[in-house]
Amino acid sequence: MNLDLDPAAVAFRDEVREWLAAQAFTEGRDWERRLAEAGLAAVAWPVAYGGRAAPPLHALLFDEEYHAAGAPARIGRNGISLLAPTLLTHGTPEQCARILPPMARGDEVWAQAWSEPSAGSDLAAIRSRATRTGGGWLLSGQKTWSSRAVVADRAFGLFRSGPEQRHRGLTYLMFGLRDPGVTVRPIRQLDGTTGFAEIFLDDVFVPDADVIGSPGDGWRVAMSTAGHERGLSLRGPGRFTAAAGRLIELGQTRQVADSWIAARAYRMQAYASLDEPVAPSATKLFWSALDVTLHETALDLLGPLAEIDPDWTAGYLFALAGPIYAGTDEIQRSILAQRELGLPR
Amino acid sequence: MRLVPSVEQRAFAAALHELLTKADLATISAAWADGDTGPGRRLWAAFGDLGVTGLMIDGGPDDLVVAAEELGHHAVPGPVAESIAAAPLLAGEDLLPELAAGRIIVSLAVPPWLPLAADGDSADLILHVTDAGIRAAEPGAVHRSLHPARRLAEVRPGALLATGRPVRRALELGVLACAAQLLGAGRALLETSVEYARTRTQFGTPIGSFQAVQHRLADVSVALTFARPLLHAAAVTLRTEDVSAAKVACGEAAVLAARAALQVHGAIGYTRELDLNRWLTLVPVLHRSWGTAGQHRDRILQEIR
Numbered sequence: 001m002n003l004d005l006d007p008a009a010v011a012f013r014d015e016v017r018e019w020l021a022a023q024a025f026t027e028g029r030d031w032e033r034r035l036a037e038a039g040l041a042a043v044a045w046p047v048a049y050g051g052r053a054a055p056p057l058h059a060l061l062f063d064e065e066y067h068a069a070g071a072p073a074r075i076g077r078n079g080i081s082l083l084a085p086t087l088l089t090h091g092t093p094e095q096c097a098r099i100l101p102p103m104a105r106g107d108e109v110w111a112q113a114w115s116e117p118s119a120g121s122d123l124a125a126i127r128s129r130a131t132r133t134g135g136g137w138l139l140s141g142q143k144t145w146s147s148r149a150v151v152a153d154r155a156f157g158l159f160r161s162g163p164e165q166r167h168r169g170l171t172y173l174m175f176g177l178r179d180p181g182v183t184v185r186p187i188r189q190l191d192g193t194t195g196f197a198e199i200f201l202d203d204v205f206v207p208d209a210d211v212i213g214s215p216g217d218g219w220r221v222a223m224s225t226a227g228h229e230r231g232l233s234l235r236g237p238g239r240f241t242a243a244a245g246r247l248i249e250l251g252q253t254r255q256v257a258d259s260w261i262a263a264r265a266y267r268m269q270a271y272a273s274l275d276e277p278v279a280p281s282a283t284k285l286f287w288s289a290l291d292v293t294l295h296e297t298a299l300d301l302l303g304p305l306a307e308i309d310p311d312w313t314a315g316y317l318f319a320l321a322g323p324i325y326a327g328t329d330e331i332q333r334s335i336l337a338q339r340e341l342g343l344p345r
Numbered sequence: 346m347r348l349v350p351s352v353e354q355r356a357f358a359a360a361l362h363e364l365l366t367k368a369d370l371a372t373i374s375a376a377w378a379d380g381d382t383g384p385g386r387r388l389w390a391a392f393g394d395l396g397v398t399g400l401m402i403d404g405g406p407d408d409l410v411v412a413a414e415e416l417g418h419h420a421v422p423g424p425v426a427e428s429i430a431a432a433p434l435l436a437g438e439d440l441l442p443e444l445a446a447g448r449i450i451v452s453l454a455v456p457p458w459l460p461l462a463a464d465g466d467s468a469d470l471i472l473h474v475t476d477a478g479i480r481a482a483e484p485g486a487v488h489r490s491l492h493p494a495r496r497l498a499e500v501r502p503g504a505l506l507a508t509g510r511p512v513r514r515a516l517e518l519g520v521l522a523c524a525a526q527l528l529g530a531g532r533a534l535l536e537t538s539v540e541y542a543r544t545r546t547q548f549g550t551p552i553g554s555f556q557a558v559q560h561r562l563a564d565v566s567v568a569l570t571f572a573r574p575l576l577h578a579a580a581v582t583l584r585t586e587d588v589s590a591a592k593v594a595c596g597e598a599a600v601l602a603a604r605a606a607l608q609v610h611g612a613i614g615y616t617r618e619l620d621l622n623r624w625l626t627l628v629p630v631l632h633r634s635w636g637t638a639g640q641h642r643d644r645i646l647q648e649i650r
Contacts, residue, residue: 120611122547145612188617190625192493196612253639292604299629303637304460307630308488308497316491316629320604324611330557 003271005061012054013061016040020069028151032076032106041104042080045088049096050104056274063236064267070242078148079103079110081234083156083174086225090172090213099174111177113143113157113199114222120145121331123158124166124219128201130159130173136207137161139175142200145325149197150186152177156225158218170218174210175201191317230284230326231277237267240287243294243315250301259297262290279340281332288322288329295319348577354411357396361412364391365419371620377422378493382467385422386450392429393447401433402445406521406580413522414576417529417631420623422494424463426635427453430522434515435472435479437507454482454500455516458636461488465498473502474512480505492626517588523635524576524588524595528569530624530631531599534606535565537621542609552609561605568598586648589641596632603628 005013019038025031035041036050044059045051052058074080080103087096102108119125128141139159149155154176162169177184181204186194213221228234244263247256266286269278295316299306306312323329337343350358368391373384392398397412409430416425432451433444443449452468453459455475462471465484473482484498539562542553552558572594579587603625607614614621632638 115612118546120547121552125547190615190617190622192617296629299633300637300639303633303640304458306633307490307492307495308461313491320607320625321615323608324615328608328611330555330608333557 016065029106036105049100063238067238067242085228109152111149111152111155113155130161139201139204167219172212172218172221227280230280255297281335291319361415389447398447399445410525413525414529417526426519426522431515431519461497478508524592527595527599531602534602538606538609572598589644599628
């Protein structure tokens with residue numbers, strides 16, 4: 001065992017650090033485009049799709065440098081962290097070549113369309129339908145809690161395509177958010193912003209080319225996306241190590257030490273998982289709790305001035321969503337207990 | 346020995362609850378957040394008619410905690426602990442009739458517990474309170490709070506108004522009222538969550554039938570159950586360690602309730618479309634107002650060693 005970085009990793013880390021230090025941060029698509037021009041939009045992707053074919057370690061190092069520099073939240077996150085790994089695993093070369101390069105450049109922004117009003121924790125209760133039509137499918141139904149749907153161009157999600165129940169008869173499809181038949185209704189979040197939305201679908205046409213995997217095999221494909229959402233792909237250690245570092249500046253208490261220990265644990269587990277992956281549900285449970293603890297500690301240290309601190313309160317509200325999205329912590333505990341520990345269902 | 350509210354106090358709380366249930370607090374609070382305190386002011390005047398705003402002029406601390414719990418139960422906007430609990434002991438005699446009638450609202454700056462004046466930009470008067478005396482203060486820069494219907498003002502202390510007023514007692518009453526608000530907010534969060542868990546179905550059954558949900562809400566119930574007697578005891582003794590114990594216990598029970606409520610509601614709880622957000626953001630704010638849990642723990646250790 002060692003924690004040494006090889007020369008290529010050191011060179012990569014230094015390149016990222018220097019590039020970030022030289023940037024005047026912007027937001028949204030412009031920022032995605034600049035990352036892409038520097039070859040930093042998605043370093044682990046194949047070169048042909050806009051990546052560098054970098055090893056997973058480099059993706060971790062990028063995440064750490066990115067958060068340490070205080071770089072902006074990425075509008076491309078849903079696509080890059082969730083859809084892209086799914087396409088690289090289950091998509092066709094044609095789909096990858098068509099979808100990934102504009103995603104990397106920020107030309108196409110993606111939203112996730114999974115949950116429905118009656119299918120939250122119980123995702124297999126999905127009712128929205130994909131009905132066969134000439135050359136493709138017609139989507140109908142309602143999706144909700146769709147992050148970034150207000151600003152995104154396209155979305156990916158699960159639809160019921162057959163008569164089977166629950167996990168069977170689902171198909172994974174991509175559709176345009178401005179296609180005929182699509183209505184997006186913004187929902188105001190706890191912080192007042194419209195970070196997520198409802199999507200109403202009324203006979204929205206999707207060509208066969210935009211089915212990921214086989215029709216009827218959507219659940220299996222979706223669970224691979226869910227693994228990315230719960231695991232390191234969405235929440236690298238950078239957010240937490242950076243926040244723990246900022247905590248030290250607020251005070252030196254037992255809580256701060258505990259937060260530092262937990263952030264360090266998450267980071268070291270991320271390195272360990274490069275060789276030996278852990279269950280995504282374990283990762284999700286750890287980061288969702290860690291994020292809340294880090295921010296509550298900051299609020300405690302700021303005391304009566306906490307409520308007016310824009311950065312820590314925004315981070316706190318964001319952290320509060322962690323135990324809910326990407327599959328609630330309750331669902332993750334059941335998955336971990338039943339699939340990893342082998343407890344009875 | 347009696348550590349529970351009297352029949353009269355329960356009737357008083359019920360009347361206040363009825364007033365607040367009919368008042369459409371969601372709309373009043375939204376207007377307050379947008380800078381229109383008119384509807385909220387009318388509510389405060391109704392508190393005057395009911396005797397809530399005059400409790401520290403002609404009532405006791407035990408009446409105060411009963412009323413403040415109900416104000417927290419409905420997440421009433423405005424500087425409740427400042428104006429209703431502490432200000433009557435700090436403001437001049439001439440202001441007491443207007444305070445009691447709910448026609449004026451007083452905010453406070455009391456470093457280090459309250460470095461900024463809650464709703465200082467809309468309050469009729471800000472008092473800057475130290476051991477050296479009470480000064481009138483002007484609002485300076487105003488900051489938005491985590492809670493949408495709160496704005497905190499920096500203050501510029503002006504002329505000395507008085508010395509020798511019972512500052513210590515006023516501040517203990519403020520902490521007590523804040524603790525009571527937290528307890529009431531925690532109770533509202535638990536009630537709402539239980540109702541939601543009974544009606545929301547997933548996997549073909551109400552989510553309240555799952556042990557993960559039941560256990561979490563049961564833990565909230567235990568925390569609230571054991572915070573309330575501390576609050577009522579502190580209202581009787583007003584001893585430093587009792588008041589601080591009440592503030593810590595009520596605050597932490599309310600925080601537990603808020604976390605559980607958001608988790609039980611899931612994404613719908615994370616929206617402004619559901620009223621829940623008023624309590625979710627009030628609890629972390631009040632928990633760190635009128636002294637943090639750390640500061641109150643230190644006070645307890647000073648007293649009991």
